[in-house]
Amino acid sequence: MSYTVYIIYSLTLDKYYIGYSEDVSVRLEQHNSGISTFTSKASDWQLKYSEVFPTREAAMNREKEIKNKKSRKYIEWLVDSVS
Numbered sequence: 001m002s003y004t005v006y007i008i009y010s011l012t013l014d015k016y017y018i019g020y021s022e023d024v025s026v027r028l029e030q031h032n033s034g035i036s037t038f039t040s041k042a043s044d045w046q047l048k049y050s051e052v053f054p055t056r057e058a059a060m061n062r063e064k065e066i067k068n069k070k071s072r073k074y075i076e077w078l079v080d081s082v083s
Contacts, residue, residue, distance in 0.1 A: 003059035
């Protein structure tokens, strides 16, 4: 089983959200249906970036690394690096 670190974006809120999941497509549906507190404020979340990791721990560490930068510029750089 693998885990994916993902970045989603809401145009309505002009915000990014970083998370990890075993199944990104199911998780994205959950974000858009209002299950998650932070993302419930919008229903237009789109997947912008993803990285796959072999273990939950590795995915958690990468998610934390991205969040710890506290930088929208870094997030946008990651997103742009795959477009």
